[in-house]
Amino acid sequence: MTITEVSEKFDIPQDTLRYYERIGLIPRVNRNKSGIRDYSEEDCNWVEFIKCMRSAGLPIEVLIEYVELFQQGDATIEARKELLIEQRKQLIAKIEAMQKTLERLNYKIAVYEQVVVEKEKELKRSEN
Amino acid sequence: MTITEVSEKFDIPQDTLRYYERIGLIPRVNRNKSGIRDYSEEDCNWVEFIKCMRSAGLPIEVLIEYVELFQQGDATIEARKELLIEQRKQLIAKIEAMQKTLERLNYKIAVYEQVVVEKEKELKRSEN
């Protein structure tokens, strides 16, 4: 797959794909004879995985570490697992905080709705 | 309340509190005769509200707009309500995306756990 195809498939700018590769957020992609990137199936899986993790706010730094561990082979399986568990913990906390904020927004919106209703009542009263 | 107290109460750096006020993310706080901030009850409520919304990732830009609308009085109630509804929509989407990522992390961790178990079995076998 060319970079253009991958960019379209995952809706990630080409510059971002190159940037991710440069900083080691995805393993290095193979080039063809003329030096142009040729994404393999596995490369695509990495891109998709990273996109998913980034969209949930996992920091790039941590993901780079994960990729580095992965490239060191089986000896780092335990470390990778621990890294993911730590990130899961933080993700759960973030989701919980957001849920709280959501409830607060719901409440605030409900109050505004009530205010609007009151105003309409007043309006009707004054129309008589 | 002094800025030091507010900073400690909400665990927000003083510089951040000043910054929030400077950019209009919270309404201007009154100063005493010698020009020092004296946070009222309402100021504190704003700080707490903004902290909550920011922690859920609502952009500063949008919150500034909310504060501006608020300061324009009752005529903007409908607009404020709409703004909050839009932000709620986006927050729900974000939470859903994060939940998906969480499930994926759970799955990945489970796989790693499985691998670790397999490795242990192998080890035991080779010990015989």
Added chain:
DNA sequence: ACTTGGCTTGGAGTTAACTCCAAGTGTTAT
């Protein structure tokens, strides 16, 4: 009176995460 310490302001600096750009190379169409 003088130092200490917390506060003020406006402005500069930092960090994370892109995003853009210039200069250059290789393939394809005319």
Added chain:
DNA sequence: ATAACACTTGGAGTTAACTCCAAGCCAAGT
């Protein structure tokens, strides 16, 4: 063969959201 085009690289620029800093003010303690 020459233009058009997609791609390459390394490096510079941008954006959001802080974070730090210098210079100065003012009240309290010695």
